[in-house]
Amino acid sequence: MTASTAPRLILASASPRRLELLARLGIVPDAVVSAEIDETPRKGELPAPYAARMAAEKAQAVTEGGSLVLAADTVVAAGRRILSKAETGEEARAALTLLSGRRHRVLSAVTLIDVEGRARHRLSVSIVIFKRLSPDELDAYVASGEWRGKAGGYAIQGRAEALVRSLAGSHSGVMGLPLYETRALLRAAGYPIG
Helix, strand or coil, rough: CCHHHCCCCEECCCCCHHHHHHCCCHHHHHHHCCCCCCCCCCCCCHHHHHHHHHHHHHHHHHHCCCCCEEEEEEEEEEEEEEEEECCCHHHHHHHHHHCCEEEEEEEEEEEEEEECCCCCEEEEEEEEEEECHHHHHHHHHHCCCCCCECCCCCCCCCCCHHHHHEEEHHHHHCCCCCCHHHHHHHHHHHCCCC
C-alpha cells in the first residue's frame, strides 16, 4: 500500500499535542474530529481500564466506514486514584501537591479502528517522579497556567519537565500519544509508515 492508496486517517482528538506528536511520525491525519464523550470515571474504576475505555469510546464516537480512526487517552494515577484534568488553579495545586516528591503513573491508551471496523488497543505505562516542590515552585507553576486542562495538573512538554526528577517509560506517552504503540498499531492496520 502506498501513501496515495492509504486509507483515510481520522484523529479522534482536538489536542494540538497529539497532532504534533503524529507529525513526528511524518503523519498528517486527513481529518481531526473531537470526540464528545462522557469522561466521568465509573464508580471504583481503576486507572488502566479507565484509560483504555476512554480511548476506545473516543474512537467509536467518530468511526467512519472505510477510514482508520485513531484515538488516545492519557490518565495520571496516584496509586489507584485517577487525577482528573485540572480546570482551576486550586485543582492544579492540589494535584501537584499530591504528586510532589512522589512516584506516579501515566497511562496512555491508544485505540485504532481499522477500515473493517476492528478495534486494536495498546497501553503505555510510564513512571514519573517529581522533585519535592517548594511553595514558590508550586506558586510559579500554577501562575503559568500551563496546567489548564491537563491530566494531573501538568504538561511535561513545558515548564513541568524541569520538575521531573525521573521518567521511566514513554515521554511521548506522558505528553498524550505514545509513539511506539501508535506506530505499531498503524503498521498492523496496513497504514504506510516508515
